Structures are given as structure tokens and as C-alpha cells.
Amino acid sequence: MITGPVACDARVYLRPERFLDSPIGRDGAFARLAGGLQYHAGYELIVVEDGRRVQRVALDIAQLPDVIAALPDTHAEAVSRTAARLAAPRAPITLGERTIRFDQPQVMGILNLTPDSFSDGGAHLGDPDAAAAAGVRMAEAGAAIVDVGGESTRPGAATVWEGDEIERTVPVVERLARAGVAISIDTRKAAVMEAALAAGAGLINDVAALLWDDRALEVVVQARCPVVLMHSPNPKSGPHSEMPTGDPLIETYDWLEARVEAVVAAGVSRDRILIDPGIGFGKPLAANLAILNGLALFQGLGCPLLLGASRKRMIGALSSEAPANERLGGSITLALKGAEAGAQMLRVHDVADTVQALRVWRGLRDAALTAV
Incomplete structure (x- = not known):
């Protein structure tokens, strides 16, 4: 006591x-x-x-x-x-004709349309048909949502002009929407949000929590669409500003709590807000580990929790500096860590492997509910 x-x-x-x-x-x-x-x-x-x-x-x-x-x-x-x-159960979200439920962990597949993303930059740039086909394969493998991004958020990446970002993402969003895929747009920019929503995206995933672009919050309010608010220490100066030296778990929770309340006060329904603690964004290894070990704390905000730890640098730091394309084992470990903490959405590069891991995890949960 x-x-x-x-x-x-x-x-x-x-x-x-x-x-x-x-x-x-x-x-x-x-x-x-x-x-x-x-x-x-x-x-x-x-x-x-x-x-x-x-x-x-x-x-x-x-x-x-x-x-x-x-x-x-x-x-x-x-x-x-x-x-x-x-x-309280988390309310489902609707993306176009698709309804995403949160009574079990869901997978969000990462589709980067950039030349310089840390893991898969250049893999799908300049060929919207091939990019859309990759997104469809993610959905077929079990991704509930495909997250389309046209600007790298790796440390040191250059800011992309919104026109270029729209040119990269909108043709792919249009093709995925025609294929019936639920789509989120990974962007900080209001103009890109508007263009992607018009093309068929249903969710805004903003690493700046609607703080980088002064019009971003207005776009989400008017569109009445779901939004992911991600923590970074100082979104106005970019996603990799240094974390203050304090208690990273508590500071991240307080920041997200204040941001959720501000967005709700502006007119966004709380049941349309997802939260992301921003693993790897402005945080040293010790801070990332503290947040992951305390991850269930964020459920107290009453919003679906998204965890994006796939192929992150911390995995390399804990495994002899393994390069990004050799971090599958660590990525699966962190995805299951998220599931154990009740995370409702796992944002990953390796969709099929993560879905398989979650199906086995779900099988264990189901078996445990059967009386012996």
C-alpha cells in the first residue's frame, strides 16, 4: 500500500x-x-x-x-x-470500407516510397504499380493497414517538398484503394494529408503529432478521420531532437496525454486517436528500453497503442550492430513485447513473419482460455 x-x-x-x-x-x-x-x-x-x-x-x-x-x-x-x-475496449476505426477492430493486435505494413529510408529506401520509388503490388502482398499476408510514406524519417534525412511527397505517394494510394486495401498516409504535411485522403487513404500517421504543419490539425478535424499521434521530443524542429534527461517513460506519457487532450479539445473524437511512443525518435537506447519495459502504462490514455519498433537502430545496438536488413529476430521480439503489453497495432516491415508470430501467440492465448 x-x-x-x-x-x-x-x-x-x-x-x-x-x-x-x-x-x-x-x-x-x-x-x-x-x-x-x-x-x-x-x-x-x-x-x-x-x-x-x-x-x-x-x-x-x-x-x-x-x-x-x-x-x-x-x-x-x-x-x-x-x-x-x-x-475499456478500444473502439474500432473505419478506413473506407474496412473496419479495423482492436480486440487483438493488428499489423500495419510499412511501404516506403523514398530513396533514403533507413531500411528499404529506394525499393519502391518511381514505380507506382510495383509499389502498389507490394502493398497488396502485405494485405494478403495479413496486414490490416498499409502505411504509405514519401519522406524518410531517419536521422539526418532532408525535408521533402510537399509536391514531391504527393507525387510519390498519391499514385500508390489510388492503386491500393482500388484494390480494397486499408491505407494510412505517413506524413507531417497538411497538403499531403489532403491529397492522400482524397486518393483513398483513411488514416493519418503523423510523426509530429499534428505539430509540424500549422494546418495539419485542421485537416484532421475537417476530415473526421483517425489519426496516429507520435511522440518526439520537439516535433517543430524534426523528429530526432534530443530527449530531455529525465524519466523517459513518464515524460513520454505526459507529453502524449497533453497532446491527446489538445487534439480532442480541437474537435477530434478521442475514439479516432491512436498513440505511438515514438521508439527511436530522439531517444537513446536506455530511454527506448525504459519505454518498452513500461509500455502498458500508455494504455491508461484510453487510446489504441501503436508500436513501431521494426528494424530500429536499438536492435542493432543490442546485437553486434546488425544492419537493418538483418534485424528480423529483434523485430519479432519487440512485436511480441508489444502484444504482451496490449499494443493494438504493430507497425512492421516484415509483415508475413510478424503475422505468423502473432498467430502463434494468439493460439497460446486461445488455448489458455480452454479449461483443462
Whole structure:
């Protein structure tokens, strides 16, 4: 239980922990996470003052009501709201004629139309038919969404003029839409968003969380489309500004919480917002690992959680500097780490392999729900 008083200016967080293979025979001792396939037996309650964790308390599910009752009213209300968001099923999103449900992890396939992306730059540039065919193959392999991008977000990449980005992406979006594929557009630019939406895209995936282009938020509000808000330390100066030296998990959570509230206040329905902690964007290895180890905390924002860790540099850093095209094993490991934390969307390069891994993972979950 909490070992001392909680200051009025403290912040209190709730992270699901002690995940279970099965809830069978554990009535009252577990909670279901976000209406998905994961169940947990407890929470970590974290009290933060002046940016530092001053208390970390392990709670059983049944203890939470008593802890809430002992907290000051403001904190009690916040923890109750967070607990409700942790449990609430995530609403599906509609992309064109496709409905994407979040009662199990979904895969988003990466289709880069750039000469310089860190992993597959140049593979599909300049040939919209071949690029669209690659996207269709991703959908056939099990990708719920194909994420089309025309500007590299690797460190040091040059900003692409919006006209060039539109020229790269829109012909491919049009072809994928005609093929019945659900499409997201990976861009920071309002003009590219508008062009891609008109061509058949249904989701905006913005690494700048609608902060880089002053018109981006207006486009999403008017289009009433779903949007992914990704964390980076300073989106206005680019996705790879350095992370402040503090608690990366808490700072990223606070940033995303504030951004979600701002976007909701501007007129975007909360059930159309996905969040992405931005693994590898302005974050050193230690920060990425801290965020991944605490990933379930982000479920407290009540939005579908997208994890994009595929082929990221951190995998090379942990595996003898393996190049990007030799990071499949690490990518699958991180995808399953996301699934274990309840992530609703996994953004990956290797669609077929990730889908296979998730199907085996899902088989284990299903088997655990069968009474022996």
C-alpha cells in the first residue's frame, strides 16, 4: 500500500502488471486490458513529484478501490479515470470500407516510397504499380493497414517538398484503394494529408503529432478521420531532437496525454486517436528500453497503442550492430513485447513473419482460455 501522504502537486500513474496466461479460476483477482487478449492480476501505482518517482507500489486488483479511497480527491478521480480507461475496449476505426477492430493486435505494413529510408529506401520509388503490388502482398499476408510514406524519417534525412511527397505517394494510394486495401498516409504535411485522403487513404500517421504543419490539425478535424499521434521530443524542429534527461517513460506519457487532450479539445473524437511512443525518435537506447519495459502504462490514455519498433537502430545496438536488413529476430521480439503489453497495432516491415508470430501467440492465448 502507499507508504506516505501524496502531495497535492504530485502525479499518480497506474501501470498494469503481472499478466496472466488465463483468467480462469481467478474471479475478482484479474482485470482485462482494453477489451483485448491480455489479463493482469495487478497494478504498479507510481507517484511522481518534481519529475521523480517517489513511490512505486505493487497492488493486487482487489486492493485498488481501497487505495483510491485513501487518496486525495483529485488524485482519486485521476486514478479512477485511468483504471476505467485501462479496462475499456478500444473502439474500432473505419478506413473506407474496412473496419479495423482492436480486440487483438493488428499489423500495419510499412511501404516506403523514398530513396533514403533507413531500411528499404529506394525499393519502391518511381514505380507506382510495383509499389502498389507490394502493398497488396502485405494485405494478403495479413496486414490490416498499409502505411504509405514519401519522406524518410531517419536521422539526418532532408525535408521533402510537399509536391514531391504527393507525387510519390498519391499514385500508390489510388492503386491500393482500388484494390480494397486499408491505407494510412505517413506524413507531417497538411497538403499531403489532403491529397492522400482524397486518393483513398483513411488514416493519418503523423510523426509530429499534428505539430509540424500549422494546418495539419485542421485537416484532421475537417476530415473526421483517425489519426496516429507520435511522440518526439520537439516535433517543430524534426523528429530526432534530443530527449530531455529525465524519466523517459513518464515524460513520454505526459507529453502524449497533453497532446491527446489538445487534439480532442480541437474537435477530434478521442475514439479516432491512436498513440505511438515514438521508439527511436530522439531517444537513446536506455530511454527506448525504459519505454518498452513500461509500455502498458500508455494504455491508461484510453487510446489504441501503436508500436513501431521494426528494424530500429536499438536492435542493432543490442546485437553486434546488425544492419537493418538483418534485424528480423529483434523485430519479432519487440512485436511480441508489444502484444504482451496490449499494443493494438504493430507497425512492421516484415509483415508475413510478424503475422505468423502473432498467430502463434494468439493460439497460446486461445488455448489458455480452454479449461483443462
